[in-house]
Amino acid sequence: MGELNSDVYIRDPHMLWQNGIIPYEFNNKVIDNLRQYVEIAMKEISKVSSIRFVKRTDQLHFIEIVDKGDYWSSVGKQGGKQELSVTTGWQNPVGSAIHELLHSCGMFHEHSRPVKDKYVVVRRNGDCNYKKLKSSNVKSYFKYDFESIMHYPLTLCMDVKPGVKKPNSKIGQRVKLSKGDIKAINKLYPSWSCLPTQDNQRGRSGKTNTLKCQKKVFTVRCRKEIKRKKRIISIKDYY
Numbered sequence: 001m002g003e004l005n006s007d008v009y010i011r012d013p014h015m016l017w018q019n020g021i022i023p024y025e026f027n028n029k030v031i032d033n034l035r036q037y038v039e040i041a042m043k044e045i046s047k048v049s050s051i052r053f054v055k056r057t058d059q060l061h062f063i064e065i066v067d068k069g070d071y072w073s074s075v076g077k078q079g080g081k082q083e084l085s086v087t088t089g090w091q092n093p094v095g096s097a098i099h100e101l102l103h104s105c106g107m108f109h110e111h112s113r114p115v116k117d118k119y120v121v122v123r124r125n126g127d128c129n130y131k132k133l134k135s136s137n138v139k140s141y142f143k144y145d146f147e148s149i150m151h152y153p154l155t156l157c158m159d160v161k162p163g164v165k166k167p168n169s170k171i172g173q174r175v176k177l178s179k180g181d182i183k184a185i186n187k188l189y190p191s192w193s194c195l196p197t198q199d200n201q202r203g204r205s206g207k208t209n210t211l212k213c214q215k216k217v218f219t220v221r222c223r224k225e226i227k228r229k230k231r232i233i234s235i236k237d238y239y
């Protein structure tokens with residue numbers, strides 16, 4: 001991976017949300033303003049990808065939006081209920097919610113990429129939020145993206161490596177998805193959703209080694225581009 005180098009995301013397809021559909025519900029303690037910010041963030045992601053956030057009915061795997069005094073989330077689908085925390089008092093609540101929602105989709109911090117040492121100097125490698133990830137656990141494509149909404153701001157803990165040109169835009173912005181973010185989320189969840197079905201996951205079924213890909217229609221452009229209704233590919237083709 002390394003030199004294939006935009007954003008870095010989870011390698012295991014079983015930790016992705018099937019067909020890009022992510023059920024969610026709000027904890028009763030989350031106030032209306034926060035709910036609005038989160039739902040705006042969801043719409044921003046869905047506008048540029050095949051990801052769909054749907055209100056939970058009886059789905060087994062889902063995200064519960066909570067307010068535990070900070071913004072945080074697990075990376076990828078954990079199985080069962082998983083929490084994503086938002087809170088009041090942040091300068092860019094929508095952008096911060098986008099950041100956490102992308103974590104739940106399966107995206108890590110940009111500054112945690114296996115190739116990060118070529119671009120930034122980190123002085124807090126013991127902190128999991130800055131720790132360099134292994135190529136065996138993640139995938140990364142495109143160039144290193146200083147403009148990513150998944151990048152932390154420069155602080156005493158992290159700076160651009162000497163000799164590397166700093167971008168004109170703010171590093172660590174929480175305003176919008178960067179072009180690299182959009183490319184990455186569409187690489188992770190392409191218009192053809194190729195994720196394991198419940199009866200077809202590795203370790204659960206010895207009868208087949210394939211993934212079912214179902215048609216995903218989310219824009220007029222995709223409707224024009226996708227002509228076949230479904231196809232079958234092998235697990236190794238997905239990686």
